[in-house]
Amino acid sequence: MATVDDVREIALALPGAEERIGGHTHEPAWRVKGGQFAWVRTPRGTDQRQLAELGRSWPGGAVLGVRVSSLEEKDALLAAEPEWLFTIPHFDGYPAVLVRLDAIARDRLAELVSDAWLLRAPFGVAKTWLAERGLE
Numbered sequence: 339m340a341t342v343d344d345v346r347e348i349a350l351a352l353p354g355a356e357e358r359i360g361g362h363t364h365e366p367a368w369r370v371k372g373g374q375f376a377w378v379r380t381p382r383g384t385d386q387r388q389l390a391e392l393g394r395s396w397p398g399g400a401v402l403g404v405r406v407s408s409l410e411e412k413d414a415l416l417a418a419e420p421e422w423l424f425t426i427p428h429f430d431g432y433p434a435v436l437v438r439l440d441a442i443a444r445d446r447l448a449e450l451v452s453d454a455w456l457l458r459a460p461f462g463v464a465k466t467w468l469a470e471r472g473l474e
Contacts, residue, residue: 340439340447342366342378342400348448349376352455353463368451372458376451379403379436388427397424399440402447404454406433422446 349355349368357366360377367377381389381396389395406412415435416423422442423435437450456464468474 340442340444342402342439344444344447345376345378345402345439345451348444348451349455352452352459353467354459355455368455370455370458370460370463372460375405375454375458377403382428385426385428392427397438397440399438402437402439403429403434404437404450405457406435406454407457408433419446 345368346357346366350357352370354370355368355375356370357368359365360367363378363380365378365380367374369375379401381401386396406415409431412425412433412435416425422438424438425435429436435450437447439447442450456468459467465474
């Protein structure tokens with residue numbers, strides 16, 4: 339089980355990452371100069387209605403949105419990890435997944451947040467970070 343505080347700790351340990359509070363949602367989001375890579379996502383009325391039409395409901399507990407590299411990666415992640423990853427109609431055609439923080443292990447969360455950060459981080463910063471970890 340992970341928490342928003344875990345997300346904050348993981349995200350802010352990444353070079354250049356900063357936290358901002360969303361203007362419409364008043365929820366935390368994490369970004370670098372290249373854009374947002376993770377954000378707390380709460381359900382909107384439209385989300386609730388669309389999920390109900392699909393016979394689904396918004397999970398209890400905190401939910402995090404994270405960027406992924408492509409729609410193909412999104413589909414693969416959703417198929418492989420349905421216990422803690424899901425999507426909603428609002429994200430159809432958008433490369434992101436939603437993470438049930440109350441269901442995911444902190445280590446796996448760290449991988450997802452780091453991968454999302456790599457998509458948005460400046461190339462040189464990302465390359466150095468990967469090299470320091472022997473992942474280049």
